[in-house]
Amino acid sequence: MEAVFALAIGTLTASGLWLLFRPRTLQVVLGLCLLSYAVNLFILAAGRLRTDAPPIVGKGAVDPAQFVDPVPQALVLTAIVISFATTALLLVVLLAARGLTGTDHVDGEEDDL
């Protein structure tokens, strides 16, 4: 599972970085989205990968070895919400820039070719 997980993070990061360096604003936004997915998976992996282990501990005496670390999952939730909100905000600025400059180039003007 570790290999698949690492490959997924790697693929997302590579695609995200490639898109981030593209000249169109929408590509940049999509790149940031992919990068944030990669980072979210990475945070999850920071709590050690386990299957069939719940993060919520029940009442009474419990064996911590039966459970997965809940903290990274809480962190991921926060990170998802924040990156969602900032991406939405970036989209708004993108639209404004498109309206004001008349182009969707990240510099607000086309390259002279």
Next chain:
Amino acid sequence: MTGWMHHLVIAPIILPMFICAVLLAFDERRRTLKRLVSLGTTAVLVVISAVLVWQVDGGRQALPGTPHVYLLGNWPAPFGIVLVADRLSAMMVLLSSVLGFTALFYAIARWDRAGPRFHVLFLLLLAGVNGAFLTGDIFNLFVCFEVLLAASYGLIVHGAGEERTRASLHYITFNIATSLLFLIGVAMIYAVTGTLNMADLAVRIGQVPPTDLMLLEAGAAILGIAFLVKAGIWPLSFWLPRTYAAAAPPIAAIFAIMTKVGIYVILRLSSLLFGDGTGAAAGFANDWLIWAGFATMAFGTLGILATRQLTGVAGHYVMVSSGTLLAAIGMGAESLTAALLFYLVSSTLAVSALYLIIEPVERNAGEEDMIDGIAEPVFDDEYTGAIDEEESEIGVVIPGTIAILGGGFIFCTLLLAGLPPLSGFIAKFAIIDALFSSAAAISPIAWILIALIILSGLATLIAMTRAGIDLLWAPTKDSAPSLSAVEVAPIGLLLTACLALMILAGPVYLYMEGVAAALADRSAYIDAVLGAPRAGEATP
């Protein structure tokens, strides 16, 4: 510390956030109300943070002082999130409150009318900045960073216009990418140590097995890059001068504190996690900080000389100031810490005053009025017509404009260039003096820092003189310079604060030495946080 005074630590975060939510309920047309409420809030913030400084300094002088720890939700320390007000945090909160009050005061003259929801975003920014200074938890620090960034995204486009939108697109993209680096760093540190509490982290970092140390240092380095971007360190700061120049003046003035947030975190974490006595990790990345600081100072100095606009001078000066602080942090001597903190306060106040004075000076010289560039609204729900509606300026138009502007400008120049007798000189002198007295033989690195400090001061002097001759001496096309008292008062307040810093240099420097001593004494911080009693429990 009992009763309500105990909750004072959280007030600098809660109060602006609450007021901000309340203000959202009011229409943009209720401008006077919004102004009074938000200005009142920032004034209260100044008072609260002054009380905080007074409280944590209770021990006086060389004693490390007692940090005030506030357990959120009454969870015991390493498990819940803690807020910690020690001397350093309290001082930074006071600085941000003072800047917030003056910048908002200035904005009331006319800039708050340039776009919607100015006061709400402004207060939210202050809440985020104060949160970043007060938190004792790395992930909470991330959240506070996001709060202040989200507010700054909104503020940077305040007033709209093509140039601002363009600059903000770069600024937002760059900062979102940086936030992702922040998260990666936090995740790696958590994976190695299993904690996010700064004090707990400081304990565990000494016990990290050598095999995991590299992973931890990689995590800390990635985290560090995120802070260096915030601090505006070359080569991660190409966005800074342009973005700050595009922002409205009062917003650029409050943004001056944002680079200091990055510096503050680096200072806090490097002393707590990589200070003396942390085992194999001690002194990590100090050389990198020094050289990155030098590169930033050199780049900023060249930028100051190369730029023709005053906003560019101010933007590059922000970089020089960050570079100086970073290099001084990298040197790591306790006597130097006190000096660099004095420099931090002085340079932040001075550059903030410069951002505020630039706009009236340029308007006076008949340059294009920055507020004229405001474009048509982009979205339907924006309240427009605010600028046209109210032609007359608020407050009395005062005579002797040139004298006041010129005087303020010279004052700023002396402060920024570090010429005697003002606080800028005292700060630079203190740094150089600490460098000379810290070691028997002065290292080549110290000589480089001294040379760069003096050269950057000279460059600032040249650029400011050039701009001053251009803008203030040259005959103006416009014969009726207008300047309202509301605009002059905040600039005067900031410059008075610098003057107070100069006159009260003794007591202030004593406080800074207390801060430096508290930073060097890691165990006091760790014990205070981890041993903090929960509410309702007897103090052990």
